[in-house]
Amino acid sequence: MEFQLLGPVEASDGARRIALSGSKVHTVLAVLLLARGRVVSDGRLSELLWGWSPPATMNAQIYTYISRLRKLLGPGVDLVRRQPGYQLTAAGAHVDVLQPMGASESLALLATIAGNSRIVVEPEAADVIVRACAGLPLALRAAAIRLAARPHRPAARLARRLADPALRLGELRTGDLDVGCVLGSALRARPRGERNLAGVLASPAGGTFTAAEAGVEAGLSEDTAEELLERLVEGALLEMAGIDAEGRPRYRFHELVRLAALTETAGRSADGRLTAAG
Numbered sequence: 001m002e003f004q005l006l007g008p009v010e011a012s013d014g015a016r017r018i019a020l021s022g023s024k025v026h027t028v029l030a031v032l033l034l035a036r037g038r039v040v041s042d043g044r045l046s047e048l049l050w051g052w053s054p055p056a057t058m059n060a061q062i063y064t065y066i067s068r069l070r071k072l073l074g075p076g077v078d079l080v081r082r083q084p085g086y087q088l089t090a091a092g093a094h095v096d097v098l099q100p101m102g103a104s105e106s107l108a109l110l111a112t113i114a115g116n117s118r119i120v121v122e123p124e125a126a127d128v129i130v131r132a133c134a135g136l137p138l139a140l141r142a143a144a145i146r147l148a149a150r151p152h153r154p155a156a157r158l159a160r161r162l163a164d165p166a167l168r169l170g171e172l173r174t175g176d177l178d179v180g181c182v183l184g185s186a187l188r189a190r191p192r193g194e195r196n197l198a199g200v201l202a203s204p205a206g207g208t209f210t211a212a213e214a215g216v217e218a219g220l221s222e223d224t225a226e227e228l229l230e231r232l233v234e235g236a237l238l239e240m241a242g243i244d245a246e247g248r249p250r251y252r253f254h255e256l257v258r259l260a261a262l263t264e265t266a267g268r269s270a271d272g273r274l275t276a277a278g
Contacts, residue, residue: 001076001093002136003033011073017073023176024049028065030182031189032079032088034235040086040189062086098127100135100254109137113144118155125155132162133172134255139179141174149174169259190235197228198237199265202258208241209248 003251004010011018018025022064031048045062046054047255055061066086070079077090091263098249111119119126139236144160147155161171169180185194199220201209208218211226218225229251232238241252253261 001073001090003029003090012100013074013076020072022065022248025065025068027071027185029088031091031185032086034186034189035088036192036235037087037089037094039082039085039087040276044189045085048188055215101137101140102135103130104179106130106133106135106140109140110144111149113141115151118147118151119160119214122159122224124156125159128163129155130160132159132168135257136254138177138180138182139172142174142177142179145174146171165259169256169263172256178254180260182258182264184264186235186237187257187261187264190232190237193237194228194232195264196238198232198253202253202261202265208249208252210244210248212248214251235236 002012002228009020009030011020011029020029021159027048028045042059042062046058048194049062050058052098066079066081070077073090077088079086079088079094081087103189107119107126110126110130129143133143138251143158146158158171171184173181188199190198197218197220198216201214211229212222214220214227214229215222222230226249229238233240233251238251238253241250244250
């Protein structure tokens with residue numbers, strides 16, 4: 001079974017493509033897959049589906065989405081009730097989450113959706129857009145759809161806004177396609193220790209780091225930091241950047257994941273201030 005989460009949410013079983021319709025179904029599937037076999041509670045699913053205002057029928061609606069996924073995915077996926085939520089396991093499944101495309105592939109995807117003429121007329125702007133999306137298919141699709149929907153606006157306008165890290169995630173949103181929301185949901189689905197470490201490490205712009213350096217930043221032992229970092233790598237929210245001269249692994253964030261982690265950290269800080277004030 002193959003799953004694609006960044007870009008249109010899709011599933012396929014060999015040559016059979018499985019039609020997954022509805023943003024709520026997409027969210028439930030993405031969160032369960034990114035949990036990597038851990039139980040996702042009803043409360044977490046409710047928060048990601050409806051935020052602070054869940055419907056009175058939230059448990060029934062969640063059950064409906066789960067039942068729909070069971071029927072669509074078939075017996076190859078084990079989707080079961082485990083208190084206090086649900087657990088998904090799929091032996092041998094591949095989840096295509098953060099696998100950046102090369103520059104030529106990125107430009108081709110941008111041209112396919114936005115129209116080749118937009119790229120030919122403004123090649124420098126197209127290059128800036130591709131660099132800002134950092135090869136992430138979901139981000140490239142969002143940018144391309146925005147270009148296609150606004151043929152009267154020059155691509156350079158979007159390129160300028162995407163070049164600003166403070167505006168980037170906000171610009172990569174169109175209709176139901178929201179890069180910041182997808183990445184934020186993936187981060188919120190991780191255990192607290194992983195979320196906290198990601199928030200601390202996201203503050204410095206770019207760069208790579210070892211487990212020892214991460215531990216110093218977060219006030220953790222090297223062993224604890226390494227365990228959390230490896231879990232983030234397994235969850236496709238952190239990348240291996242190589243091995244340093246002393247044989248230690250170095251890690252890095254995909255730039256859009258880093259920006260999403262910063263946004264999540266700012267949101268938690270704001271919630272904490274509101275709680276304290278209340």
